[in-house]
Amino acid sequence: xxxxxxxxxxxxxxxxxxxxxxxxxxxxxxxxxxxxxxxxxxxxxxxxxxxxxxxxxxxxxxxxxxxxxxxxxxxxxxxxxxxxxxxxxxxxxxxxxxxxxxxxxxxxxxxxxxxxxxxxxxxxxxxxxxxxxxxxxxxxxxxxxxxxxxxxxxxxxxxxxxxxxxxxxxxxxxxxxxxxxxxxxxxxxxxxxxxxxxxxxxxxxxxxxxxxxxxxxxxxxxxxxxxxxxxxxxxxxxxxxxxxxxxxxxxxxxxxxxxxxxxxxxxxxxxxxxxxxxxxxxxxxxxxxxxxxxxxxxxxxxxxxxxxxxxxxxxxxxxxxxxxxxxxxxxxxxxxxxxxxxxxxxxxxxxxxxxxxxxxxxxxxxxxxxxxxxxxxxxxxxxxxxxxxxxxxxxxxxxxxxxxxxxxxxxxxxxxxxxxxxxxxxxxxxxxxxxxxxxxxxxxxxxxxxxxxxxxxxxxxxxxxxxxxxxxxxxxxxxxxxxxxxxxxxxxxxxxxxxxxxxxxxxxxxxxxxxxxxxxxxxxxxxxxxxxxxxxxxxxxxxxxx
Amino acid sequence: xxxxxxxxxxxxxxxxxxxxxxxxxxxxxxxxxxxxxxxxxxxxxxxxxxxxxxxxxxxxxxxxxxxxxxxxxxxxxxxxxxxxxxxxxxxxxxxxxxxxxxxxxxxxxxxxxxxxxxxxxxxxxxxxxxxxxxxxxxxxxxxxxxxxxxxxxxxxxxxxxxxxxxxxxxxxxxxxxxxxxxxxxxxxxxxxxxxxxxxxxxxxxxxxxxxxxxxxxxxxxxxxxxxxxxxxxxxxxxxxxxxxxxxx
Numbered sequence: 001x002x003x004x005x006x007x008x009x010x011x012x013x014x015x016x017x018x019x020x021x022x023x024x025x026x027x028x029x030x031x032x033x034x035x036x037x038x039x040x041x042x043x044x045x046x047x048x049x050x051x052x053x054x055x056x057x058x059x060x061x062x063x064x065x066x067x068x069x070x071x072x073x074x075x076x077x078x079x080x081x082x083x084x085x086x087x088x089x090x091x092x093x094x095x096x097x098x099x100x101x102x103x104x105x106x107x108x109x110x111x112x113x114x115x116x117x118x119x120x121x122x123x124x125x126x127x128x129x130x131x132x133x134x135x136x137x138x139x140x141x142x143x144x145x146x147x148x149x150x151x152x153x154x155x156x157x158x159x160x161x162x163x164x165x166x167x168x169x170x171x172x173x174x175x176x177x178x179x180x181x182x183x184x185x186x187x188x189x190x191x192x193x194x195x196x197x198x199x200x201x202x203x204x205x206x207x208x209x210x211x212x213x214x215x216x217x218x219x220x221x222x223x224x225x226x227x228x229x230x231x232x233x234x235x236x237x238x239x240x241x242x243x244x245x246x247x248x249x250x251x252x253x254x255x256x257x258x259x260x261x262x263x264x265x266x267x268x269x270x271x272x273x274x275x276x277x278x279x280x281x282x283x284x285x286x287x288x289x290x291x292x293x294x295x296x297x298x299x300x301x302x303x304x305x306x307x308x309x310x311x312x313x314x315x316x317x318x319x320x321x322x323x324x325x326x327x328x329x330x331x332x333x334x335x336x337x338x339x340x341x342x343x344x345x346x347x348x349x350x351x352x353x354x355x356x357x358x359x360x361x362x363x364x365x366x367x368x369x370x371x372x373x374x375x376x377x378x379x380x381x382x383x384x385x386x387x388x389x390x391x392x393x394x395x396x397x398x399x400x401x402x403x404x405x406x407x408x409x410x411x412x413x414x415x416x417x418x419x420x421x422x423x424x425x426x427x428x429x430x431x432x433x434x435x436x437x438x439x440x441x442x443x444x445x446x447x448x449x450x451x452x453x454x455x456x457x458x459x460x461x462x463x464x465x466x467x468x469x470x471x472x473x474x475x476x477x478x479x480x481x482x483x484x485x486x487x488x489x490x491x492x493x494x495x496x497x498x499x500x501x502x503x504x505x506x507x508x509x510x511x512x513x514x515x516x517x518x519x520x521x522x523x524x525x526x527x528x529x530x531x532x533x534x535x536x537x538x539x540x541x542x543x544x545x546x
Numbered sequence: 547x548x549x550x551x552x553x554x555x556x557x558x559x560x561x562x563x564x565x566x567x568x569x570x571x572x573x574x575x576x577x578x579x580x581x582x583x584x585x586x587x588x589x590x591x592x593x594x595x596x597x598x599x600x601x602x603x604x605x606x607x608x609x610x611x612x613x614x615x616x617x618x619x620x621x622x623x624x625x626x627x628x629x630x631x632x633x634x635x636x637x638x639x640x641x642x643x644x645x646x647x648x649x650x651x652x653x654x655x656x657x658x659x660x661x662x663x664x665x666x667x668x669x670x671x672x673x674x675x676x677x678x679x680x681x682x683x684x685x686x687x688x689x690x691x692x693x694x695x696x697x698x699x700x701x702x703x704x705x706x707x708x709x710x711x712x713x714x715x716x717x718x719x720x721x722x723x724x725x726x727x728x729x730x731x732x733x734x735x736x737x738x739x740x741x742x743x744x745x746x747x748x749x750x751x752x753x754x755x756x757x758x759x760x761x762x763x764x765x766x767x768x769x770x771x772x773x774x775x776x777x778x779x780x781x782x783x784x785x786x787x788x789x790x791x792x793x794x
Contacts, residue, residue: 047705109610109617111580147744147753154672183674194726194744195751200678221676408675410622416576419585490609523586542715 014383038382044460055094065514066112098143112177118164129161147195158409182406185225200272211261222406224248249414290317307527318373332440367396380457411445443480454495466492582670668788702789729768
């Protein structure tokens, strides 16, 4: 399949697809197709060594790190922080235009936070989900709050919102956490102008609905199925694609024998009604906490010589799945990492071969760890090279399943785990360039801790990401050679973007280490406990006149 | 000799307590996002090998740390269980097992309140998550739910009929300059801005509108019976029993 893609790349056919950002960075994943690729090429392989900081913005909200994707519209950068503060900044100077601080209740406690991964901007408004499970709309010009709605009482559901909303036409679509709690997941759409609820898709079907039979007894009421990251949208098909996370209890599956639909599935929903059009389940009856929660990259590629509308999704298990996004037909699945032993492999129809499940009361060595063959931070796809760029994490764990009964809204893991180095080597990570259909790797950049920031690809044939030690760096998209690096002072857990103002290209990256995973890395590397927190947006450009 | 036996007995009692605490810790504190297996650190701080006083651990375990992910466990764990978890944490801390014995294990059991069965069933219905809209969508009780509507424990409705059709004096009709009209509950009027709940569809939306673009008039077409249509009379009898029990 590779040679065929290469031929299409050479002919420039892939560049005609509408997935590249230009002056703005309007959505979480760049455009609706979530490529995280920009057509801007002022900064490129030949001049990136001259890249220098032009401004930095300190948010002051450093606990939990800075995990957001900044959104850029008409030269204004919209940035959200861990405790739901939002800033509007002049993209050229860093001058603060307004700030909004969501009034979080003082006594809030959540296992999913504090962190926030971004806002949605459009219709004159900025939309954000909150740590206490509200959706809020802010005036894009003034920062004044327009409406706020409590999706469900966070004290009861144990759930909240940390992902960026997706604005589709006049609806703001918002997911929810709670996949590791006794909670029944959902995806909600609200009227962007009034905040009124429009539709809800339950990720676990109720009595009488197809799929309900995959949940015995009352297990459907507490089965997780969170929608904690951000989906994609295909305007031509009018379908919203969202990846649904793991079932609960994570490691103990005896009380939920069955496929547990629609957990660990990509679902395609009618954007206007929220009705299910199709689903593709990657891991039936997951007992490893291997969420199908990450980005849905929409790309059209030749499969056996014929152009197909595809959807690529990296699963936490270390496998990447590609399906036809018009009808859920399985195309391929390929490993992103070396250390995988939870299955022996994946068959030609996408079926799991040789499941290796956790056992009750007995530690089992499993790879990758529940931190994932990759974390939630996104990969990027470049139509110039035809390659998908993603980080990968090589690590394992010992899991012990424990029988656990659900208590509504309380954590519901059904087991414990301890991270371990993989057999024969130290845990480490890499950023690689892959054929999106076959997983053939063209180059790989190795790093001795875990790479936990998103990837940005540009038409300058550069890929950018950052590491936990604070370096933000650029690699040659064609060779993986490191061309430039800058120490930002705190680790990277967010997503870099690029934009243009007045003919000048800017690269912006959040810096500020934190998150559930980041805090636990001390299990493998004791020195990482002392890695510094932070919450700063760094912005780079070439010197003026270049 | 007797004195030595007493010490040994106390130490072995403490060992049992540590074992109980270890089981609770594994299930409630070690899990994915929190303190990690054996307190080896997760997103939350490491417990293993650090120094703590028993008083600090007791306070934080009972009350939590506001503004962080650390919840208070009082009410979720019994006092004995909290003390057992603290004993376990001391045993894996820098102070080690000696601190467990020194901290003693006297307990003051909290008074136990038993909810009668019909009130318990009513509480479950009030907060029934399976329904998209339930009583708790607009009313808060016992630190759960959303406090938009009146506090029902203060003066419980007299009958199922009164639950279906309570007096709605506070609900008004809002008209926007653009023509949109909706049932509204006024929250605040200040400096030319109005905060109100839009009750068009549940859950209620707290909207901030310019007073000059808004007209509020008494009464509305909104009916409480529509909002709670998913409840049968039988179910509302149980909800009523719950509210009466709370107001006892």
